[in-house]
Amino acid sequence: MRDKPLSRWLAGLRGKNGRSAVLVKELGERDRRRVLRHFLALDDSDRLLRFGARLTDDAVRAYVAKIDFSRDIVFGVYNKLFQVVGVGHLAFAPAEDKGATTKARVAEFGVSVSQSARGQGVGTRLFERAAINCRNSDIDTLYMQCLSSNKTMMHIAKKAGMQIKREYGEADAHLHLPPPSPSSVLAEALEEQVALIDYAVKANTRAALKSIKWFGPKK
Template identity: 55%
Template sequence: MTQTTTRANQPIATSARPLSIAARAPALVRELNVIDRERLLAHFLALDADDRLLRFGQIVPDHVIENYVRTIDFKRDTVFGVFDAKLQLTGVGHLAYLPAEGDKRTAEFGVSVLESARGEGIGTKLFERAAIRSRNTHVTMLYMHCLSRNSTMMHIARKSGMKIEYAYGEADAYLTLKPADQSSIIAEMLQEQAAVFDYALKRQARNASKIFESFMPAAEAA
């Protein structure tokens, strides 16, 4: 199998921060749109050289990443994100729909998580959200492609019961999906509502903090 770069393939590396369970906030996954493109660009540019190697199969310059983000079609694909308190995208999942073959429809999933946010289950949450979206959009097979040394992606694949094929330092993982049902549709709706509400709270808190900070120089001068 030759080295390939696919639209959605996005890696997460293996390092994790020591973090107690009590200190972890739940990773809420929100669907992204064209308005989030600049935050997406900031997220991908923040990946270091090794992460870019895992993502593209080679270390790529900024302009390649810029072109990738600029050409994401939000009407064709689905992109998910997890935001921190500063509204920085700490994790991104890209679900790309591949051409249908008869009644078989495949979607490719890729994920990236910033180094500062690893070890918090963000990659798994993004995968779970992508899987439920795939079911609800009549996808029958969820697919991932990455370098076989990407142990975190391999962990997600094994944990979810994906069939994994290895060749020449690369790995392809496949998961057969159940058809959508009422529970999967309601579950996705509730997840999106929770993530949108969480984002609104974080934005409100950030704006309030900026207003407070703007008064600080005047207060100090007085």
């Protein structure tokens, strides 16, 4: 993962070809209900690709209930209707012995995108945000495990230059990350700030529309 000039990071926050920008925000406890709604909307095939199994609704609820936002990091993309249409989950593994004095830190990444938001680069942007967060947190390796048939994940992995190993219908992909730089730290901070502003605007717009509907003329 090479350093991008800051101008390229900023350019990534603008939409392309007339599309709205894909802004990635770190999620927290208050977003749990919308994350659950996102996962429950995935069909059986999408759940298989995301979780490696066709989870039932109850299993999905149990998975979301166990997400520890204080330990793991969850990123999300909100659409104009204030719905979560993309979720990236970073889970951190215990440090592994790397030598006499240092230890390697590894994070595993999983991603899902709602059908309505596909083809817009949401998955790629979630991965990029996860990768830069790992780098800035001194994570040595970003790891993804998925089915080999998951074309979207395979495309993201190849595009990022990950080392991919396929075996028994599954694929393991690894990306070794360089240490943080002033540019990478500033880029992530700017992206989160822009995403927070966008989140606030969408939340206020939704609240205003609900108020208009509530106080509007009754038939």
